[in-house]
Amino acid sequence: MFDAIARQFRIGLCALAAAALPLSPAGADAAPAAISARASPQQVKAMQTLIHSLALQAAMYAVPIVAMYNLRNTISFGPHAKAPPNEIWRIENIATPKIAEEAGYVTPNVNVIYGFGFIDLGEQPFILSAPDSHGRYYMIEIVDMWSNAFAYIGGLATGYKGGSYALVGPGWHGVLPAGVKRIDCPTRWVEIQPRVHLAGEADLPAAQQVLHAISVQGLAQFEDRAAPPPIAYRYAVPRVNPKVASSQMQFTDPLQFWEIFSAAMNENPPPQNEIASVLPVYRYLGIEIGKQWKRESVDPLILAQMKLAAEEIGPLMNQSLPIGGGLAEGWIIPPPNLGMPGADYLARAIVAVFGLTSNTPTEAIYYSGMLDVNSQPLTGAKRYTMTLKEPMLYAKRVPPGFWSMTMYDAVTFYTAPNPINRYALGSDDNLRRNADGSITLYVQHDDPGLDKRSNWLPAPSGPFYLILRNYAPAPEVVQALQNPAAFQGPPPLIPVR
16 A cells, blocks of 8 residues: 555645746647545645645745836836836835825835935946035935845945945856946846935935936947847736835736746756755755746646645735744844845745835834734724834934835835825924823824814825835844844834824
8 A cells, every 4th residue: 555655745836846847849838647646635734735835935935026027017117117127217206195106115214315326236347426415414325136235235234325336147257347336236137226315395405416327338438349139028017006016026927926936936046055955855846956847747736736826825915924023012123134134944934025125223223013902903993103202212313314114005005195195204304202102103093183183194085004214224223133032123003083
């Protein structure tokens, strides 16, 4: 009996491996014989469970590069592209709900004006020039296609005096101009994401001046040489819900998730140690480095579980936020490896879905407000108060850093429309203080009245969440995050009805 079971198991594995076979000599994919046609009902059930688990693990590994691919499409290639490859799209104002939807960027900050640029380092390095901001806070986050924030210019990393930096892709060997600092990039494509502090509408022209002074150009152009010939890019357009941030993985065809993962991974391979240690098991799903995944080559039993996993991965990551750090009084305390998680693929996936291109804690700390003091989800059907008392160590920062708390619609993952066009409150605002020096914020859908309006953060009528950000956090705050469970985060939101 054992031999028969072993033989059936080997048959199942052979059929699983068949999903990874190359094209037949005739050029057409060989349609695999269905496992379910040869296996017993018990074996089918076991394999469904196993493959579903494996597909979820693969989806968790894949989410960051798929999210970056989707964002690259929105910025550089889609039907309403903002800037071609190797140029920066500069958002001229804060991320209002309309601008946020145009960018397709999840959970945007509204105390900075953003830039987004996807840079192809396959042909040559690119020189990134940063200005002297004369003390204004700005930073340029540099992110690889696996969503790792591996380098910074400006902010606490290099300060605000500016300079020239060379973004160098894998395998490039050459000489850089004198005075240019080299940054080695782990993937062919990288994203550069400037953020420039904006302290209100009157401050917009000065902030825009700094943002426009951030520029990028190819090494050949920088040296006044002929540029390499242009590349004809042919990327599949992600078919996702246009009303929701593209990182949420709401594909109209869930199997496109896997097609994009395969293509993006082969263009921007993971580190060699992951190719050796992580990818081999995914060949049972038909996923292999150097080969494009094709649904018609995958057994129907496997394909069904991969489809389910692709549908589930976004909601699973959103609801798993407390796993990465801590949960204190309704606030998610971020893990210390945020932005550069290494082999912590779960933390990387959660951040890619909920807060793609989040910064490392050394540059910015994010506290996510998901629940009230009673551990109930936040909703505009209720009114809340939140009282800030000194010392606010969780928001302690190094000048010219700042803190702010921003409101988001929990359906779209964008800023929430409201009648006074206010999306955040923080250190830039003239907040009214109580007699004891504390500050009470009113977080609710309806106007709390003239005497409280200065401290009102408007909420949508339905579910919402908050992000409290500390930009340029003090070193002691970063150090305290090494123990998220003991970290003293923001005060709770207390329902008043």
